[in-house]
Amino acid sequence: MTKTPRDPHFEARVRDSFARQRAMATLGITMGRVVPGEVDLEVPYREDLTQQHGFLHAGVIATMADSACGYAAFSLMAADVGVLSVEFKINLLAPARGQRFVARARVLRAGRTLSVCAADVVAVDGTQETAIAALQATIMAIAGRADVQH
């Protein structure tokens, strides 16, 4: 697997695309580190995103981890393609309890059409990190479709 980006402007392209994801702003998810094949996203604890026991909803964790995977794959792709998630799978290791939550995604396989990524999600409380989820995703590069760009 090469970690050399096909597009030297990959970081701007990743951050621009992320900024167009309206759901990220609504959920309060922000982008951290972006390097070729690796992207971090982060979300603070918010009471209005909890499930019935007061933990952050597993779906919000999955949304963040899936997006981190999509952008990790996107960072290695050519400048003229868009990406869509094909599928993802998440194991929830512990309830999402903490001040904030960080998803760290990395590309396991960077293919021309399909990429496979993994993300680890941790809960952060003060200086302590607890692993709360592990996600694996398949991301597809889409070229030449007007409705799926960047």
Place this chain on the structure above:
Amino acid sequence: MTKTPRDPHFEARVRDSFARQRAMATLGITMGRVVPGEVDLEVPYREDLTQQHGFLHAGVIATMADSACGYAAFSLMAADVGVLSVEFKINLLAPARGQRFVARARVLRAGRTLSVCAADVVAVDGTQETAIAALQATIMAIAGRADVQH
């Protein structure tokens, strides 16, 4: 697999628990049909929940489908347990384009500790339905833990 609920008041218990999921209100997800072992959830299209191409974010679809599975399992459980998602897997069959989206979950296996559920998600446009996602989830019954009730 029995579809006889252990708790005759299963529907009230399901709807009460759902009403305490703050994330559902924030995302605009509402509960439809509740029968033993089957629960439907629904969300309208909302621009502020889209991904970069203007489709509803796959994470929102996954959040809804996972919650539908959790409540399908919960509907068959005893009155004194809570539920947590152990894991789920989603295949995205088509971009989430439409006026509204419905997740229909059913229990495949109702175990004492673990239940397995599947959800189909469709996009609805006028009278037309398009399959957009299929999810499989493992849901765990939690008894005797103060932080995981109902």
Place this chain on the structure above:
Amino acid sequence: MTKTPRDPHFEARVRDSFARQRAMATLGITMGRVVPGEVDLEVPYREDLTQQHGFLHAGVIATMADSACGYAAFSLMAADVGVLSVEFKINLLAPARGQRFVARARVLRAGRTLSVCAADVVAVDGTQETAIAALQATIMAIAGRADVQH
């Protein structure tokens, strides 16, 4: 989703390809029903394929269900492509106890490049069937590669 096969000779093509899967013969897996978008595979109980408790190994069940999905997808594809599994996920609903085991696969989405399939696996004991597994798989059509044909 159309269930019209692109290749009128789909059944012969499916059965020929299956006959070339050496692993199927070694494991004793045979092909049953083949219709457009649906394929059944079957394996008898065999002591030499058990796990440590004497149940048929979950991996053998997964192998059979994944192959059934691959051929269900293959049945709808053009005559000149080969297929590879991209990923699959299996939930084991009950231990594989019985005289024989049948995987019934169906296509959920038949795409030009990617197809999504689901398989249910049952254990058969006399006239009784018990659901033992549910699998979801992504299958990729491969064209123009000498090492991946049919």
Place this chain on the structure above:
Amino acid sequence: MTKTPRDPHFEARVRDSFARQRAMATLGITMGRVVPGEVDLEVPYREDLTQQHGFLHAGVIATMADSACGYAAFSLMAADVGVLSVEFKINLLAPARGQRFVARARVLRAGRTLSVCAADVVAVDGTQETAIAALQATIMAIAGRADVQH
């Protein structure tokens, strides 16, 4: 997550249980390294375990990786429980081409009832290793059931 085994004789218990998996001998899968929370399994290339293009069948890779995960979890469990796979998910990164294949499993979360494990599978050709699969699995500890021991 603690990597301290509950049972000081974990290695003998793991190897004894593996030796009772008849499917492993039939498929030619052998056990390598066993440390607390980590287990390696290995299989040579065998023509009679191939799929239609001559690669080792993905199901055999999945069988090996799932078993490696099961034993990684088992290595951290108490002496009197048995294990069953609840579910697993595998992404196939490249066709299984090589002289031999090694699955390296590690525990991500060691719970009293449920453990979550991940396995990486590589193809080995001479001195070169190629990543061919990544698997995530949920393993359940079973106590007090006569049919599920060790």
